[in-house]
Amino acid sequence: MTDRFPVAILGASGYVGAELLRLALGHPRLEIAALGAKRQAGVLPETLFPRLSGLDLPPFVDVDEFDGSGCALVFCCLPHSTTQETAARLVPAVRVVDTSADFRLRDLASYAEWYGTPHLAPELQRDAVYGLTEHARAALGSASRVACPGCYPTSALLPLLPLLSAGLIELEPIVIDSKSGVSGAGRALREDLLFAEVSEGIRAYGLGGHRHTPEIEQELSGVAGSDIKVTFVPHLVPMNRGILTTIYVNPRAGVAATDLQACLEAAYAAEAFVQVLPAGVVPATREVRGSNQAHLGVADGRGGQAVLICALDNLLKGAAGQAMQNANVMLGLPEDIGLMAGTLAP
Amino acid sequence: MTDRFPVAILGASGYVGAELLRLALGHPRLEIAALGAKRQAGVLPETLFPRLSGLDLPPFVDVDEFDGSGCALVFCCLPHSTTQETAARLVPAVRVVDTSADFRLRDLASYAEWYGTPHLAPELQRDAVYGLTEHARAALGSASRVACPGCYPTSALLPLLPLLSAGLIELEPIVIDSKSGVSGAGRALREDLLFAEVSEGIRAYGLGGHRHTPEIEQELSGVAGSDIKVTFVPHLVPMNRGILTTIYVNPRAGVAATDLQACLEAAYAAEAFVQVLPAGVVPATREVRGSNQAHLGVADGRGGQAVLICALDNLLKGAAGQAMQNANVMLGLPEDIGLMAGTLAP
Amino acid sequence: MTDRFPVAILGASGYVGAELLRLALGHPRLEIAALGAKRQAGVLPETLFPRLSGLDLPPFVDVDEFDGSGCALVFCCLPHSTTQETAARLVPAVRVVDTSADFRLRDLASYAEWYGTPHLAPELQRDAVYGLTEHARAALGSASRVACPGCYPTSALLPLLPLLSAGLIELEPIVIDSKSGVSGAGRALREDLLFAEVSEGIRAYGLGGHRHTPEIEQELSGVAGSDIKVTFVPHLVPMNRGILTTIYVNPRAGVAATDLQACLEAAYAAEAFVQVLPAGVVPATREVRGSNQAHLGVADGRGGQAVLICALDNLLKGAAGQAMQNANVMLGLPEDIGLMAGTLAP
Amino acid sequence: MTDRFPVAILGASGYVGAELLRLALGHPRLEIAALGAKRQAGVLPETLFPRLSGLDLPPFVDVDEFDGSGCALVFCCLPHSTTQETAARLVPAVRVVDTSADFRLRDLASYAEWYGTPHLAPELQRDAVYGLTEHARAALGSASRVACPGCYPTSALLPLLPLLSAGLIELEPIVIDSKSGVSGAGRALREDLLFAEVSEGIRAYGLGGHRHTPEIEQELSGVAGSDIKVTFVPHLVPMNRGILTTIYVNPRAGVAATDLQACLEAAYAAEAFVQVLPAGVVPATREVRGSNQAHLGVADGRGGQAVLICALDNLLKGAAGQAMQNANVMLGLPEDIGLMAGTLAP
Secondary structure, eight states: TTSOOOOOOTTSSHHHHHHHHHHTTTHHHHHEEEEEEETTTTOOHHHOOOOGSSSOOOEEGGGGGGOTTOOEEEEEEEHHHHHHHHHHHHHTTTTEEEEEOOOOOOOOOHHHHHHHSSSHHHHHTTTTTEEHHHHHHHHHOSSEEEHHHHHHHHHHHHHHHHHTTTTEEEEEEEEEEEEEEGGGGTOOOOGGBBHHHHHHOEEEOHHHOOOOOOOHHHHHHHHHOOOOOOOEEEOOSSSSOEEEEEEEEEEEETOOHHHHHHHHHHHEEEEEEEEEETTTTOOOOOOOOOOOHHHHHEEEEEOOOEEEEEOTTTTTIIIIHHHHHHHHHHHTOOOTTTTTOOOOOO | TTTTTEEEEEEOOOOOOOOHHHHHHHHTTTEEEEEEEETTOOOOHHHHOOOTTOOOOOOOOEOOOOOOOOOSEEEEEEOTSSSHHHHSOOOTEEEEEEOOSTTTSSOOHHHHHHHHOOOOOOOHHTEEEEEHHHHHHHHHTTTTEEEEEHHHHHHHHEEEEEEHHTTTTEEEEEEEEEEEOOGGGGTTGGGBBBBHTTTTTOOOOOTTTTTHHHHHHHHHHHHHHHHOOEHHHEESSSSSSSSSEEEEEEEOOOOOHHHHHHHHHHHHOOOSSSSEOOTOOOGGGTTTTTTEEEEEEEEOTTOEEEEEEEEEEIIIIIIHHHHHHHHHTTTOTTTTOOOOOOOOOO | OOOOOEEEETTTHHHHHHHHHHHTTOOOTTEEEEEEETTTTTHHHHHHOOGGTSSSOOEEEEEGGOTTOOOOEEEEOOOEEEEEEEEHHOOTTOOEEEEESSOOOOHHHHHHHHHSSOOOHHHHHTTTOOOOOOHHHHHHHSSEEEEOHHHHHHHHHHHHHHHHHHTOEEEEEEEEEEEEEEEGGGGOOOGGGBHHHHOOOEEEETTTOOHHHHHHHHHHHHHHOOOOOEEEEEEOSSSOEEEEEEEEEEEEOOHHHHHHHHHHHHHHHOOSSSSEETTTTTBBGGGGTSOOEEEEEEEEETTSOOEEEEEEEEIIIIHHHHHHHHHHTTTOOOTTOOOOOOOOOO | OOTTTEEEEETTTTTHHHHHHHHHTTTTTTTEEEEEETTTTTTHHHHOGGGGTOOOOOOOOOOOGGGOTSSSEEEEOOOOTTTHHHHSOOTTTTTEEOOOSSTOSOEEEEEEEHHOOOOOOHHHHHOOOOHHHHHHHHHHHSSEEEOOOOOHHHHHHHHHHHHHHHHHHEEEEEEEEEEEEEEGGGTOOOOOGGGHHHTTEEEETTTTTTHHHHHHHHHHHHHHSSSOEEEEEEOOSSSSSSSEEEEEEOOTOOOHHHHHHHHHHHHHHHHEEEEEEEOOOOBBBBGTSSOOOEEEEEEEEEESSSEEEEEEOIIIIIIHHHHHHHHHHHHOOOOOTOOOOOOOOO
């Protein structure tokens, strides 16, 4: 066991935390030092999840009494607006990979505006890295604190960043129409997430402005060098996992869909977790369920737009998988270790 | 029974035809004169559909031997490219309500291009009415032949036509992102429609150009008075029924989302089957499943676009329900007769 | 309107109450006098259910302040253990159709044992009729208070009662394996009813003894003339509506499955809402979704058992539909009025 | 690569074969020597399954031209009644793990009766091992040919074999009520497997006698030492993966459910892939989806029966997972190698 890094997972009773636990259990270089939960402190994980029977995991510890001592790295999978205080409580040596929104927005005023509460740890925000792994790798090695992108932003930024960076598309309009499975909303007890409210139907939501919008705009504006506004509409689909994001952009004059395809292929040629599908093959969430892959596709629209499509598993490349990918880089491990499970289909 | 119009339903073993049969059985002014099918000729309907047990329906007749004698009206729910010949075989007196694409495109060349086969009944096309009921009512009363719009076009045209007609939105870009339940593909034996291929996933399709595109462009161009091209991307959602269409348009200078809302409210104030939901209420397919209603909503996008949303049941307002609505108008009956069943939820 | 009976629906914001509202709105001889709810008092129904837009329904009244004055009949669709007090509050003239368990068990001690609380209106229990319509018709005409059977008991009793009554099957073992859609659990905010907990899985529950057990045993014992115990195991299926109950019984010596089939066919030959399917046709919930029909089937098991199968829509024949059927009989109306909507498929 | 056994997978385009491919790709001691398919011969696997992009797999070879040369072991995942001929064509040295029914029944007459065709390789049947791993381990080490149990039989035999072996339950009645996800039917193009026919419904099937019955009876009779007949009714559930089998048995006089629980706990205490859940915890398919685990539970029924429940993933412990478990034993590898992936939830 001496060659394993001790890690903790806080919020291990939620969907993202439990997914990280699953990944950590199959990871040859990590060991579980602690599992933290709030309401479930003291409970054995297998009581909550019979699937963990026989694994002899320790009982959940109280997140509010956890300081990270003895851990090389802590995965924080807590609800938004609770992680800033938790992170501030950890001993300085421990490194943090956070899947909440608490450290994603560099602009503290923007955070306060979108999340309705002032930022509680501005000094910790300062050196937080926005961890879209493929575009943040250089900063990850020495990062103390990594904010993993939201599931929707991951699906929007992977296709858009290289194209904006290469100047192939207009800065507006950028229309992002996303469709997500229900696990993206977490395990909250909300009437609109009951099976009988979700099944056999689809609906848009967040039309007044979904909280993933400022993240997307922050990162796009960063590479474009100017202030970008996007129209982003998420939809809830009756499935457990998966995000399919369809993006409508205007290619610059003289740029064809094949140029966009070539740009994305070049950008991601060496990546283990981003596949640009051949022209004519359309990304589908079923092809990435249970894997850390993002599938990208490009097509022409008749009305002058190009269509970009990204499919990923919201709990993996959109959350726990990307968190583990970041942790691997931070710990100096091969980036794909513990993450190569294939798609579970059907 | 003398106050009932005798009608036939051709293609009654398919999803749309069977839905029309259900509607006709509950309609107080229609009686079933004949049910036509191709492969199932001679079979009793209750053999195919145990739910029809005890209704004493006649066996399916062979579509190819049916001429419509004795019928006031024939509902044709046959596959695309087979209805032109069938319609040509009917006695002249019988009126036709068709749910296929065979009589939807006024431009015969466009039909040939999109459907890959020349039009077989050009003379019948000439006086066919495109039956989006709310916008075609005047022509329906005396129509011999009504081509019901496709499910996707219905969901796109209901919100777009009044706005274009009023000059409130730019003619481009018009981006139509549609999400449909699986029954929209009919009962075809296709591997990609198997439960285990569809469930727990979402995918885009028809990126090279879905056949509903020319219909949408034909009708939009008609009211706009100029040639309109749209970017239309349909998606397959793991549910049986329902279409949710999210449309991204650019309001003209000085036009706000509230103006679009007001325009739609005025356009459909007197309509029984189109509800413009109050600002802030977002259409969802679960609210229209099993009913002939279309729900419309309007919202602002951050990137300068306005967002229009339409929800409807693809088998009802998107197919059989609208067909019955058209038939009611054609026969001089109240438009809502036999169509007032409420939404089935959950 | 003078030919319409004024009715109230209490608990109209729940699944069963909302289903009764849908039925009542399509019923030619009823008018809505009041809609009662607890948490939603004062709210307009269309605020909760956009599908009710444009119907001009009155706001929900507070159930606790409702006494039924002016109503011919009140449908009570309130949670278990709250209806006894509500019913006691109503003016004596009003008749009650209750879909809760509060008046189903004739033995007050059994009620207290299974529901963990003493019966609060024993005098009202005395003349309550257990309303499995096909087997209770004689008593319904003059009943003041009708307790509609639970969804599971309806599916078990319809096939079992005639066979026990005719002495064709042994009194034990009787094994009842039921599979239900999720709406049967109501709209309660329970983590185990969230989409992401239910979808893509099946589980048994209530193994310690589901509360529908004593109802089933009460009615079976009644016709058998001796104390019957059953093994009843319900399962939760990832679908909104539907119950499929598979029952394993031992035919008495010399009795074949064809005899059981003949007995059921004779028992239900004149019934509008029970169809005994031909031998070899297996009941399926999809064939009864959205209708008030129960489908019955019989088959031979290899191990000496006979297999009885019943499919019904838990919200209709299993709850609101049967409630309306009972109300029709109580009010002297044709039993099938307002209940003839066909199966919604797919 | 010298420490990897070369294996082939025949029928790799079907659900079970593709699942074995996924397992083999993550297995540290196997290498893919060949992938066989019938209709897809010559096609690249990633053309059929975009999820395999970037893995550089060889094109499918024609099953009919494959003789297994150079392979240590061949996984046959071909349709029933085609494997006997395929197996006879292989070079003698190659060992076979078969997931079809072709070598499961020791009695050739029974095979002919249930499958409607004579056995084509009786001499190969003679030394075939019925590979329910936990009960066949001794014979697997030297086996040339292992017939993996069907998914239903696995779920029935795991709880029943130890109880019959210990004489704790009566030999009849044994009622087996199984509920399966749709992938169990394979990828066949059948109308009744279309999404719109399966979703939102449940149905029984195979009432005339499902082909998994003789397997179950063969193995139960084997341990009981007398001829056992079971009543087995499978049901189709709208989910991709998972089998939940509920079994109703009569404990012998003086035997309580706790005795059955203790017997199962003892029988499987050392097993990696069978978990007997604590009393009161009910198996659910969601807890085993994506893993090779079988979860067992025991409860009392009121009517004198005991209730046994087994949950497993039909494509893993019910097919490909058990096949790999058998292969590991045959090759002298640790039994759990390549099979320890945790449950994917939700």
